[in-house]
Amino acid sequence: MLKQIMDRKSFCVALAILWSVLGSLDPAGAQVLDPKKIRFSSYARGLMSADGLRETSDSLGKAVMPGYALTDMGLHILPHSQVEIHAQLRVRSEYGGFWGSGLTLDLRQLWIRGLVNQKVRYQVGDLDYRLSPFTYYNHEEWILAMPSLLNSPTLGMVEYDLFQNNNHTRRQQGVVVEMGGVVDPLDLTLNASLFTTRVAASDFGATPDRLLSGGRLRWKVGSHLHGKVNFVQLYDVARTAAQPYLIHHPVLSTEWGLNPSPAQGRRWSVDAEAGLTRMGWNKADPANLNVVDRPVLTDGFGWLRWEGPLGSRNNGRSSWKGAVQAWYSGSDYRSAAAQTKRINATRSPMAFKRFESINVLRPMGLNDLYRDASLYQTQVMAGLMEYDPGYGNALPYGLATPNRQALAINLRRDEDSSDFWASSWDLQVLTDVKGQGVTNRRLFVLADWRNEWRMHRLFQGSRPWMITAGLRWEQTQRPDAGDDAIQSEVNLINRQVSLQSRWELSSSWSAFAEWQFYQSLGHDYYAVRNAYSEVVDYARTDLDRSEQWVGAGLRYTMSDRFEAQFSTQQFIWRSGSPTLQARYPWNTSQLMLIMKL
């Protein structure tokens, strides 16, 4: 009997092999390269710069001339009408690398996505995902929010390389599934998505496998009322490493939005969000009494915003829009996927690493932040990352900054208007929820004014000529009571002034010039946190730092696929604080080309 079965099995296997061979020989079944099923995309850029940095005590200074060319070659394969596979290879060559010695080849991204039964959408591999600003969001850094004609192109390269963008998504690796539907009788639209990603690649047992998982349920009733339920959790997988603690960090929020019908003359909208967070380290073995308990932080947050047109209208439209928002975040509010900063303040720049005269590491400056991708954080971090109070003290983690209550007003003149000028005003007033080290709470005031003058409209010119001015102000203060045992006299001011001008010389050529000044002056007490993000100490931080740059350049653009820019600028950095007294000018001339296909 067994022999019969074996004979039958062998026969089936042989038949299957024969079928496969015949199938592979069948011309109709042969794999043919179908251009419709394969698509290419490409991005290429080249950068050559000449940099010179000279310390006060160094009469000659140091100079470098780095440069590189790179191309990202993307391959999109559609093996099926509902499946797409994408891989992107990066080839980078450093200038000066001889016969390939400076050549690197990387797989930059890889994903597979598709549809199942026209209902369920999925993506596996690299994911760009976001939820709300309090739950899962890649907040923009306050210090980098001021546009710069000279430096925005290089900052854009850094952001492109690190997958950081204006959509505030966070690049992770994992899987996401989305589905949706409509409940007709209620005019209810539902969309749901679930995701799970790894925070870091496995090291096979040294540290626990840490995952970031969650999802969102989005609903909409008619066209006016909508809402979302967001959930995200950072957690360690049990038994993946011999570690005594496992992080357990869920964040749950709900969002509501009301957009009354513009057709009825109601152009305003109201949005709100509220949620709860918990961050704790659970014992890997709850029965082990020798392992002491670790802290558990729980707290909540809430946010409310009204937005609408202001004032009289021209042609049925108001030229001014306004928004008012208020929010609250508790001192123990933690949300790793929203609080992971872009800038990693603990890192040092790659270029000109040390002050040779005093033999200390050179701290990062704005010129580094505009160019050096190694200063940025890509991995989601549990707890609160360190930050530089001089580069944003009020909202170092964006809206997700804990221990804040705030009121913000924004006024904006329509930027699409063909008027002579456009303007925007932002004012935010914040305070601590809990006093840090004293009962008095700090008061933060942030102001942002930007104005653009379209000079060609004033002079009836044929080519656009823009002048842009900007002023940003951040002040941190803490009033001391007369009977306080310590007079902390906290007062820290960060201010930034910008003046830029751009002339379009022809349809392809434009010239520009820019001056920006940034200063951080005063002191605050910086909260030093332990591994569980509890405040355990305060370090007095005295800042007397200024940075400014002035420069000009030429830009050539051809449609939106090719851009070339030559610019030269001088960047001057100075610190007069008690802990670091140094100054250097840093001259940079650079030529860059960017192509997108």
Add this chain to the structure above:
Amino acid sequence: MEYQSIDVNHEIMKPCCSSSSPRSGQSYRRILLVLALFVGLALGSCTKEAGIEGPALVDLFGDFQVLEPVKTNRDSVRFGQGETVYLQGRFNKLTDWRLEVQGLSSGARKIIQGKSRSLDALNCVWNGSTTLFPMFRAEETEIRLFVENDSLLFRRRIKILSVRPTEGFVVADFENGIRPGWTSFVQSGANMSFVIRTNPLAGQGNSYYDMGGRVNWDWLIGMLEFPAAAYQVPRYPLLSNPEQVYFNALVYLPDSVNNALLLMQFREDDNLDGQYNGNNEDMYSLQCASYSVNGAQTLQRGWNLISARYSDLVCLVNGQPSTPAGNNRLEPNRLHRVSLLMLANPSSGYSQLFVDNIVFTSNGPLQP
């Protein structure tokens, strides 16, 4: 979330919405209403949360001040009657402090450290115990309180009228000579000194046992045994749980000695016949030495407190781990005899150790 643009044509069909001035008035009122709502919300949330986040700034950066002068609760103390000495005082900030007590005749020292805003009977109390040997005697002591950066803030003399009683079963403190029933064996070597000595060097009280000599043909220099019968009991009156019983002894290593090995043996009467038989009953051991020996505590110069949980004793044969000959169960309530064996490498010359205050304690090591 985004501002939604309006359909102009649709607006024209609704004059009530396109007329500017009445509508503007409504808009302003609505804006004022919204602003009032937000300001109210913001002000409403401005109530201060209880407490502050992190340590108080004054504790980290404030100048140190004494709000209430430091004082002691007494000038003389009877630790034997359960009395204690404590300091009282209050500071303006969280302060690192260190209390040092030194016996003016014994040289004993007690060190208590803490970080607090005040000193009181809970955080700065001395019960007569010792940190650095010898132990305190009935003597005069000096108390000194150091705060921040080791600056001396307070000094006072306190007289000890009676010392702290030893808790537990005292096997030997050598204060009253050799107890009847103890047995000793001393080799006929050179400079043998297996005697009780009475001098200020004693670890506890006034006397200790001096074990020294030179034997160039055997590791054993001499031994002293403490059978349970010497205390008029068939077995030591100890708890049955070996996790709760601790053996403690003070051992002194003289400055010039580098070759001493003290082997402590614990023989059990497993069959409860009142005798110990090496063929079928358990014997466990504990070692300490002036040099590094596997499994043995290494002695420092001066007095050392040896404390071992009974359940951590091991069976050794010629210094190597072995299997007990009896029921292979650690049973302190069947302990028949304790032996101290003074050993040294025969080729290493003269060796010497002092022993004092041999005590069994329950539920924790000896608090000297």
